Structure formats: structure tokens, C-alpha cells
Amino acid sequence: MAERMLQFIKLPQQTPTKREAAARKDDFSEIYESFEPGSAKAQASRCSQCGIPFCSMNCPLGNNIPDWLKLTAEGRLEEAYELSSATNTFPEICGRICPQDRLCEGNCVIEKGFDSVTIGAVERYITDTAFANDWVKPVSPAEEREQSVGIIGAGPAGLAAAERLRGLGYQVTVYDRHDRVGGLLIYGIPGFKLEKEIVLRRWKWLEEGGVKFVLNADIGGKIPFAQLRAEHGAVLVATGVYKARELGGPGAGLKGIVPALDYLITSNRRGLGDATPEFDSGALNAAGKDVVVIGGGDTAMDCVRTAIRQGAKSVSCLYRRDRQNMPGSLREVKNAEEEGVNFIWLAAPEAFLGDEQVAGVRAVRMHLGLPDASGRQSVEAIEGSHFTVKADLVIKALGYDPEDIPTAFNEPGLNLTNWGTLKVHARTFETSLPGVYAAGDIVRGASLVVWAIKDGRDAAQAMHKHFSGLSQAAAAE
Template identity: 65%
Template sequence: MAENPMLKFVTVSRDMPEKRDAGVRNEDFNEIYAEFAREKAEEQASRCSQCGVPYCQDHCPLQNNIPDWLRLTATGRLREAYEMSQATNTFPEICGRICPQDRLCEGSCVIEQSGHDTVTIGAVEKYITDTAWKEGWVTPNKPRREREESVAVIGAGPGGLAAADMLRKAGVQVTVYDRYDRGGGLLTYGIPGFKLEKDVVMRRIDQLKEGGVQFVMDCNVGEDIGFEEIRNKYNAVVLATGVYKSRDLGGPGAGAKGLVKALDYLSASNRQSFGDTVAAYDSGELNAEGKRVVVIGGGDTAMDCVRTAIRQGATSVKCLYRRDRANMPGSVRETQNAEEEGVEFVWLAAPKGFTGDPVAGVMVQKMRLGAPDASGRQSPEVIEGADYVEGADLVIKALGFEPEDLPTLWNTPELEVTRWGTVLTDGATHQTRLPGVWAVGDIARGASLVVWAIKDGRDAAQNILENLNAAANIAAE
């Protein structure tokens, strides 16, 4: 009887690709994990239990066919594994790098629950598609036949690009508008290279261009072109602008020089890595070199900031978070990486104000966790009389993002928004209350994960195609 290629989690231990030593990786912005060798990828994929109810798939926003492509990888059928991975995910190599697998697929793995450590799903996903690129299996998605209908996508982030990809495959004429000079949105300018090297994003955008997607860059809708002009020009419009408005801090000294927004800081670093001239980086305004850095926040953006500051040569990097480690919203894996690299976490600490101008310190309130709030998380409470000052030369505010006021910016008051400022959509179709307009990703759901934006973009594209087909059938009658 032939040996079962799977179910090896009892005899084979979990193993990740080799991680570069912190002392080495702190010197550059290259990705910190090495690539799996084929034998190691097959070995790790063979640990999958092929369970009848794949919780990994159920807890993946894209419903990726994870057990199937793990089995194909384990048996050496890599091209088929890539085709299956690509069938449900527009950017599997990106998700394999930046998805918080510990909170999604890997965190739901059945063998993890039984004490055998989860399958390294993300690392295998990355390996499959990186191999596909190397082997030339990834080709432009040129349609079999062209359609006359056209769709505009506003925003070249993951949600907008996923929608553009699906629509272009179906032969629709797609034009993507974006305010920046390069596509990718936060994939390009928000996420540091040590998590996602930029050539990985650029090659996907090049692939879309080769497939016929048109890009209009450095175009700020509402200023360079009117939203109504776009609506009148295309059969449908997809809003995928993301959320870029940073939440701010008040208190004494809140306007001091040396207090910067996380996205400004990360964008400057990423632009510098492209070789762009960045005046605010060169002047030291958005550069941590030689400075005592304090980052305020506990999400993945805060982790990106602290780890970037380490690489820029900060003399010290501290992260202030008002709750404890167990309640931190960021990825556990990213927190561990940051600690390895020399970041100090100051738990149960919140800023009260700032000293000096330029900033010289953060006035810190010590906190304790009290009763749960509306979300079920314990609310932080101030411990009276425990304030102190944390010395700082650069303070980075990583408190999350909010939507811009699109109805006002675009002079379109009929574009309905929720009480949080996100664009109001039908949850199933992603249609807004404006005829012919869809909204996807963070601008509709609030600041969230890249994988959710990809799902929204794909689902909205499918609904747009259904609407276009229905209109075409009516016209033909």
C-alpha cells in the first residue's frame, strides 16, 4: 500500500523558512525570511491533516482552497498548486508575506488545536507563487474577447487592483486612477520592504498593464478630474480609495515639531528605498537616525514604524500601548520580530502630552485594565499619580486611520456614508446608493486587512459583470 503523502504532522515538526539574525537584518530593508527549498515546502505541506471541515479555509476571507494546494505542493505538483491558489486570490505571494496568518488560517488549523503546531500555510503560499514567477507560469491576464463596456477604478491599492484584474480578465476596458506616482497604495508606500519587498508589488502592476489595464497616476480625483466626469465617462465606477486620514493626539505640546504621522514617516522611508529624493527624510524630519524614538499605538502600523526606526539607526525605540500584550491588536509574530530587533514595549501606557518644542519627551500616564467596553475588551483606566516623562526626539503617531470626507471633497453630497464616514454599501454586492458606483476595501469597511480588500474587489467585480451582462441582454432584446 502506497504511503499517504499527507498526515505527517505527528512525525514532522513545524518549521518556518530560516529567519535572518536580528543583528544582520537590522542593517537593511530586505525581507527577513529566506525562501523555502522545494523539499522543505513539500515536507511542511505534508503536515496538513486534510480534515473534513477545513477551518483554515473557513477562516480565510478569500476562502482559499488551502488543503488542496497544500496536498498538490506535498506531491510535487507545484504548477497545479499555483493555479489553484491563483483561482481564489489575486495576489497570493503578497498575502503569503503580510497576512496575519496567526489570526486567520494558521490560527484555525486543526492540528494546532490538537497540540502539534500549525501548518506553515503562509510560507508555503509565498513559496508556490514565487516559484510560479520564477518558472514563467504567471502571465498577463489578457481576455479571450474584448467588451465595449468600461469601468473606472479610483484607487490603486489591493482592493482596486483586485477589481481591475477580475474585470480585465472578462474583457472589460479598465482604467485605474490614483493620487500617487506608483500603484499599490499602502502595499507600496505604507508597508516596509522587510515585510514586502517592492519589486513583488511592482511586477503585479506591470502584469496588469501588460494585460491591458490603463493607469492614470498622480491624479487626485476632485481636483485633477471631477468625480461626476468619471461617472459620466464609464459604465461603472469602483471606489477603492482606502483610508488615509490619520487619527491625531491632543494634549499639551501636541503641536510640537518632532511629532509625525505614521504614514508620512513610512512613506518617506519607502520612497527613499525607491531612490526618490525625499526632502523631509534628508533633513531628518522623517528620519530616525540617532534619535530616541517613541511610537504610540499597538497595531501593525505601529510595528512597521518601530522596526523601520531600528533600521534607520535610532538610538532607542520604544512602543507605548495603553493595553497589555494580550490585548494588542497587532500580529503576535510582528511583535516578536520587533522585540528580537531591539524594540522595547511599554505596556499599559498612554500619552498625556508632550514636553519641549522640538519635542523632548512624552508625558506618560500609567494605565490598568478595568471593565470590558462595548467590544468586550477591557477598558484602560488611568492610575492616578503614576505619570512620568519618557524622553523622545521623534514621536510617531500610529493610532489608526479614518476615511476622508469624500462627499465634500468630490462635491457629491448624494454619496451616502455611515456614521463612521465610510461609504455606505450593500454588504453582499458592494454597491453604493449611487447608481453604477461600487465601493471596496477600507473606504467601505474601515481600516482592515489587505486580504479583505482583495476579497471586496473580487466580489464587486463579479457583481459589476453581472450587472453589465444583464444590461447587455436587455439591450439585445
């Protein structure tokens, strides 16, 4: 190990080649190239193989990161893929979109002074290599089981659960209201972070493994929720959260103030070749406009960088805290700045100017105060610090709240928490309805894709335990 690992004292950190901003901002292709084999091995060898792997401890999935880094450094890539995929259903997706700077890489013990291991880029390289070499085989259960499971939602939580349950031999059907599989992976995340083919090949992979998909599904309407419960031995709700948080203040109802998800879905659908009348009419098209995005999370970063690619005249991001206190990835901020986005830190919108169409945002400077109950510094407006930012298009990227699932599904028996998420048992993932489970953002609230994958996998294991208990009870009788 000494010869192959701990090379951080000799080798500097190297990330995959990033396309120049001037070239990449004209298209929606991914901005990072893949590692060359030699570079991947060299960067993996920088791992210190520490006794307490904080990278794994700070990964929601608990990935065996030091182990598959060592295998990569030794050129044992097929084994590295087997180990990586054992804990992560979609490692090539997490390698692209996880905020590694806040999770695994941000907690690497060699980060100070030497820079962390480029974990995300190696993770992506391992799985992309596995696909290229046909090492990624369809799910093949050791035995088939008669019990069936219906999963509502083809996003990361639902797909992760489907893969786990199918691997255990269950008959799995996934229902989704969209016309493609992937949820926000397809419609919410722009191609420059995650090209759609990466998600679509996983759809094909799951189908080849025996998972069935029912798309354009109207659950609670044309397909009654009770029908799903009758057709399947168990049902998992993994719909995510999509309801945009509202933005108040004078002028908040003006035309040209739009939710982030509406904007991103339209852009992604256009990239997929779908009809997009909202884009064609200009309502959800940033071309030639002064754009202001309000928010500081990863969704806000997706919006500002999409607006640049659509040919916006100017793009500004308004966030009430500073760079160090923003919830999104700092790597994404840097990419956005390279592409021409103007960040206005410590500023919050107060009113929206215009007659019928928005023409500007009146904002106020903010000051960071003492920590609040959550531990984050509170924000206070600075009196007399008002200023105006010109805007033809304002995009609200303030996060998402859950939809009213009991109403949407016409199933009042589903209980909610005080936050509007589905209420489940902490260990079993079961809702207030017997045999109905829930996982992902619809339970924890808007969060990261990696957490959704973990929740889906954990819920699948809990459902398997439920079925196993029923089988044992039947055998005892």
C-alpha cells in the same frame, strides 16, 4: 494521501530561515528567506487534511488551503498555483504580510501541541516558484466587451477588482493619485515585509493583461468626477483610508510628533530613490533619536522596525493594553523585540513635554477592566502611576479614518455612513450614485490587505452582474 500527508506527528514545524537580527536591522530587505523545495514539500505534508478546514473558514478569501498544501506535498506546484490564484489575486503578497497567526495558521486544528502548518510561507513559495517558472500568465479574457470601468485607487482592492473585471473582458482603467501602482503596498508597508519588486511585477502583469493606468491623477480636480462617470459605464471607488487619527493632550502640537503614514511614506520613497526633503531635513528621520511609537497595530510595528533600520538611538512602543490584547501580529512583535525595540505595555500617553520640539512623553500605567460593549477589556488609568519616556521623535500609529470623499471628489451626491465611510448596498456594492460602486477600506474602514482583496473581487462580480442585467434588458427591447 496517508503516505504524503498527516506528517505533523513525525515532522516538527519549520519556518523559512530568518536572517539574524544583527544583520537584518541594517537594511530593508525581507527578513525571511524562501523555502527550499524539499522543505516546502515536507512542511505542506504536515497538513492533517481535516474534514472541516478551519484555516479556510478563517481566511477572508476562503482559500482552498488544504488542497494546495496537498498538491505542494505531491510536487504538483503548477496545479497548486492555479488553485491558489483562483481565490486570491495576490497570494505571494498575502503570504508575506497577512497576520497568519491570527487567521489561517492561528485556527489550524493541529496547532495545540504540534504547532500549525506554515501556511503563509508555503503560499509565498508556491507563487514565487510560479513566477520563476513563467507559469504566471497575463490576464487573457475569453471575449472582449465594449463596456468600460474606471477604478479610483491602485491599492489592493482596486487592483483585485481590475484583474477580475479584465478577466471578464471589460475595458479597465485604474486612476491613482500616486506615481506608482500599489497604494499602501508600495508606500505604507516597509520593504523588510514586502519588497517593492513583488508589487511592481504585478503592475507589469496587469498592464500586460490590458489594464490601463492613469497615475498622478487628480480626481475631483483636473479630472472631474462627472467626467469619469461619463467616460465609463461604471466607476469603482477604492481609495482606502489615509487620514491619521489625532492624538490629543497637552503638548500634542509640538514639533517632532508625526503621523505614522507620513513617516512610512517618506521612508519607502527614499528606498525607491525619490527625493525626500522631509527625511533629509531630519523631520521624518529617526537616525540618532530616541523614538516613541504610540499604538499596537501592524502599522506601529512597521514604524518601530523602520526606526531601528534608520539608526535610532532607542525605540520604544507605548501601548495601552497588554501583549495578548494588541491588534497587531504577535509574530511582528517578536521580530521587533529581536531587533531591539522596547515595548511598554499597559501604558498610555497623557502629555508631551518640551518647549517647541518634543522632548519626552509623560505616560500613565493602565489596568485592564471588564469587557466593554465590543467584548474587549476596557482600560483604566492607575492613579499616581505617571512616568516619562525620553523622545526626540513621536510617531502616532493610532489607525486611520476616511477622508471626506464627497468633498475631495467634489461630488456631494456620494452618501456617507456615520463613520465617514462610503455608504453602499450590502450586496451590490453600489453607492448612492447609480453606476458608482465602492470597495475596500473606504467602505469597511481601515482593515487588512486580504479583506481589501476580497472586497475588490466581490465588487467586480457585482459590477459584472450589473452590466449583465443591462445587456439582458437591451436584448429584451
